[in-house]
Amino acid sequence: MxxxxxxxxxxxxxxxxxxxxxxxxxxxxxxxxxxxxxxxxxxxxxxxxxxxxxxxxxxxxxxxxxxxxxxxxxxxxxxxxxxxxxxxxxxxxxxxxxxxxxxxxxxxxxxxxxxAVEVRAEVSKTQFKLDKKVFNVGKDIASTGVSALEVLNNVPSVNVDIEGAVSLRGSSGVQILIDGKPSVLTESGSNALGTITAEMIESIEVITNPSAKYDAEGTAGILNIILKKEEKKGLNGSVSVNTGIPDNHSVGVSMNRRTEKFNLFTQFGGGYKSYPRYNENINENKIEDSRLVSEGTSYRNEVFYNLILGTDYHIDDYNVLTLSGNIAYEIEDQPSETNYSSYLNDVLQSEWIRTEETEATNPKWQYEFNYSKEFKNNKEHILLFSALGRFFGKDLSSEFTNSTLSGTNKEKDQQTETKFQQADYTFKLDYTNPISDEYTIETGGQYVINDVGNDYEVRNYNGSDFVVDNNLTNTFDYNQKVLGLYGTGAYENDTWGVKIGARIENTDLTITNEGAKGVQNYTNLFPSAHTSYKFTDSFSLQAGYSKRIYRPRLWDLNPFISISDNYNIRAGNPDLQPEFTDSYELTSIYKIGKATMSTSVYYRYTTDVMERIAIIEYDPESKNDVTTRTPFNVGSRNTTGVEINGKYTATKWLSFNGDFNWNYFDRRGVYENQNFDFSADNWSTRLNSKISFPLDIDMELTGNYRSSNQTVQGEDSGYAFADLGLRKKMLKGRAVINFAIRDIFESRISESVIDNDRSYQYSFGQRGRFFTLGFSYGFGKGEAMTYSGKRR
Incomplete structure (x- = not known):
């Protein structure tokens, strides 16, 4: 017992x-x-x-x-x-x-x-969050001394074409924000993004399926450019000087001073850039056996200035006021010379040269007030209010002169004058409350006012004087108000998270064209859902859904005609309706040894797709075809795609970054009894390699390829191009010299073909090779395009 x-x-x-x-x-x-x-x-x-x-x-x-x-x-x-x-x-x-x-x-x-320690986070890296990817701009050589457009072109999923148009996964319906808000620097048709240099950018958020918290604008998603705002105590900053061929000269300074109560920040820069572009067009009428061939080079020379000034005032540990302003000014000079040759039955009828002299001034400014309140019970319990005002103006005048080389030229000398003004106001309120460690709710609203006016006048020379052409002259006003309200709820623990939400937006649009008024008023619901699951430290999954809208811009709606080339015209359509897209996405993120990779499968269904349709008409006076490209709503589009992004660090001195995007689309639509039903696919890929040499010398080589793409009427050609960068660090990393060649082989082109029983249309454009040389120096606790020590 x-x-x-x-x-x-x-x-x-x-x-x-x-x-x-x-x-x-x-x-x-x-x-x-x-x-x-x-x-x-x-x-x-x-x-x-x-x-x-x-x-x-x-x-x-x-x-x-x-x-x-x-x-x-x-x-x-x-x-x-x-x-x-x-x-x-x-x-x-x-x-x-x-x-x-x-x-x-x-x-x-x-x-x-x-x-004593240097952090070698040199290549830009991508972080994955519940509803977005964050591309942290590191010390990539190819991004040094270039504009925000070139930085965007290095971001996975993003493409910037030869014209500077930004697309996300092959779609142009993308909204670009700066620090989470609209900006005059991101306006469509503006080159102001070129005034933001890589040194000013902290990170870029790629939001392919935005939650209901975000503005529903942008069918492809949102790109949010986060600017640097240093918060180290004392005076810190950096200065950079860049030059290039063709002319690409700029100086930029970024400074910050931090005290207990204030954080003063400023960025300013200026420079001169020249954008040459070679163009070639062929308009052939197979029935009349006529052909018009044109080729020439146009230039966009630009002097630009940009100033950002602001302050954060820390009232106490929980309340912060921010006041900031942004002023940008551009002076444009756009000379061009185009040679025309007209043929009939393969016999040369006439030759002439059309020259353009265009001058423009573009003032832009923006002012903003922000109030942030942090509640004592939780640092993530926050109330944010912001009021934003911005203005963009353009005062442009052009003169077109024709000189006959042979035969009879019936083209008239012309003048144009454009006065454009746009004022935007955004009021936004956001409230975030983490009611527990796992549960978070968000709610808020936004009211946006867009008020735009454009006066356009064309004058024809009658032999003794310039006379207004009433058929081409117009006054166009555009006033849009959008009210949005949203709410989201999220649950997230160490392994699993889910976020659902809904947003409702009312759009009130008034268009006045030469006194004729048109009104559009519509209300839409935009739901969203996101989830993620972390299986292990090396593997996780994300899934998301959102409904988006792409409202036509001013230049899509304004019916004014550009007369730079009277035979290849672009015009707007005031009856254009918005696109709507349902977007679904599944993403896996995993690590395999020295490699990290993410793979996304996505599906988008878009209705009332906006397409630029080429309307080709025969002009009996000149005996040539005139092509007018105008946007119309043409049917629907189903897109299914796969995207792969990856990084592999082979050794301490060699690493690779790459991405691949393929999508298959099914197009359905009819315009004026012409059936546009077809299916096709396209793909793009990019590979970046970095090699580190002794003496603190690094080299980067980037290769890009974009496949051909079938359009509703023809095909856009594919192209491949490569960029090269070299960097040398000096003064223990305080100073950096960079050299880069963009488009080494001058192979980045824009080429499209429309070929049918009646006509053949060919268009070709090329920018050419660019060389850049830059120097950057950091002072205080600032760095020369590098991150050191703690996270900012």
């Missing part, structure tokens, strides 16, 4: 000891910066054995500085470390409790470590 009791007591003691050894303890806390009071994400937290200092488990803090780590050990301590900060250790932890809250951990800068 005694032996039985002893065995029972022994078994009970072993069970208690085993339970104590296997008990899981959860340790949590939040990391903050001692100087700025901001949270510190991506710091390293490890659990170590008290006796052997062996690492038992580890994790990193999330975007909000919070961490949560578990262990079954009972003799351990916790260590917190991050580059540029002093390491902290927490010992004598009470292991009798299942949950240990270390509270708010304040990290102090380690100035000696900052001076």
């Amino acid at each position: 005694i032996k039985v009791k002893f065995n029972f007591l022994l078994l009970l003691m072993l069970s208690v000891i085993g339970y104590a050894q296997n008990k899981e303890i959860t340790i949590g806390g939040t990391l903050t910066d001692a100087a700025t009071k901001t949270t510190v994400p991506y710091a390293t937290i490890v659990v170590k054995d008290n006796t052997t200092d062996e690492v038992l488990s580890g994790t990193t803090s999330n975007d909000n500085g919070f961490f949560n780590i578990k262990t079954t050990a009972n003799n351990f301590y916790v260590e917190v470390s991050f580059m540029g900060y002093k390491t902290q250790s927490f010992k004598n932890i009470d292991t009798s409790k299942n949950v240990v809250d270390l509270g708010t951990i304040v990290l102090e800068e380690n100035s000696q470590a900052l001076a």
Whole structure:
């Protein structure tokens, strides 16, 4: 009996000891910066054995500085470390409790470590979040000394064509924001994005399936450009000087001064750029056996200035006011010369040269007020209000002169004058409340006013004077108001998350064209849903759905005719309706050894698709075809695609980045009894390699290919092109010299063909090779296009 009791007591003691050894303890806390009071994400937290200092488990803090780590050990301590900060250790932890809250951990800068250590986050990297991808702009050579358009062209899923048009996964229905808001610098038809240089950009958010929190505009999604706003104490900044061939000269300065209450920031720059473009067109009428051939080079010479000035005022630890302004000014000069040859029955009838002299001034400005309130119970419990006003003007005049070389030229000398003004106002309120560690709700609203006016006048020379052509002259006014309200709810833990929401928008549009008024008023519901699941540290899945709208822009609606080429005309359509798209996406993210990769499968269904239709008419006076390209709503489009992005680090001196995008689309539509039903596919790919040499010299080589694309009436040709970059660091990384060649083989082209029983239309355009040379220097705690120490 005694032996039985002893065995029972022994078994009970072993069970208690085993339970104590296997008990899981959860340790949590939040990391903050001692100087700025901001949270510190991506710091390293490890659990170590008290006796052997062996690492038992580890994790990193999330975007909000919070961490949560578990262990079954009972003799351990916790260590917190991050580059540029002093390491902290927490010992004598009470292991009798299942949950240990270390509270708010304040990290102090380690100035000696900052001076001695360089963070080699040189190639831009992509982070994946619940409803977006974040492309952090690093020290890529090809992005140095270039504009925001070139930076966008290096972002996975994004393409920028020869004309500067931005597309996302092959679709042009993309909305571009700056710091989460519309900007005069992103207006369609404006080259103002060229005034933002790579040195000014912190990151670019790629939101292919935006949640209901975001404006529903943009059927392909949203690109959000986040500008740098340094918050290190003292005076910090950098200066850059760039030059290039063709003319591409600029100077940029970024400065920041941080005190306890104020954060003053400014960025300003100026320069001169020249954009030459070679064009060739063939208009052939097979019935009349006539052909018109034109070729020539046009230039867009531009002097530009850009100034951003603002301040953050920290009223207290929970309330911040921000005032900022942006002024940009461009002076354009656009000379061109085009040679025309007219044939009838393959016999040359006439030759002439048409020259263009265009001058324009483009003033732009923007002002903004923001108020941010952080609630005491949670740093993520935030109320944001913003009011934004912006203006864009263009005062343009052109003169076209024709010189006959042979035969009879019936073209008239002409003059045009354009006065354009656009004023936009945006009022936005956002409220975010994390009601628990897992649940978050968001709600808010936005009211946008767009008020645009465009006066366009054409004058023809009658032999003695220029006389107004009433058939081509018009006054066009565009006033649009959009009211949006939204709500979302999200649940997210360490492995799984889901976010659903809905947005309702009312659009009130009034168009006045030469006194004739048209009104459109419609209300739409835009639901969204996103989810993610983390299977392991190396593999996770994301899925999303959203409904989007693409409203026609001013230049899509304005029926004015461009007379730069009287035989190849682009005009708008005031009856154009918006596109609507239902977008679905499934993305996997995984790591395999030294490689990281993401694969997305997506599907988009778009109704009332806007297509530019070429209307070809025979002009009996000139005996040539005249092609007018005008947008119309033509049927629907189903698109199914696959996108793959990846990175492979072969060695310390060699790495590769690449992406591949393929999509198949089914087009259905009829316009004026012409059937546009067809199916086709297209694809694009990009591969970037980086090689590091001794003496702090790096080289990057990027290859791109874009396949041909079938359109409703013809085909756009494919093309391949390559870029090369070299960099040399000096003065311990404070100074950097960069050299780049864009489009090494001059193979990046724009080429389209329309070929039917009646006519043959050919269009070709090419920008050519560009060379750039840049120098950048960082002062204070600023860097020369590099990130060092802590995350900003």
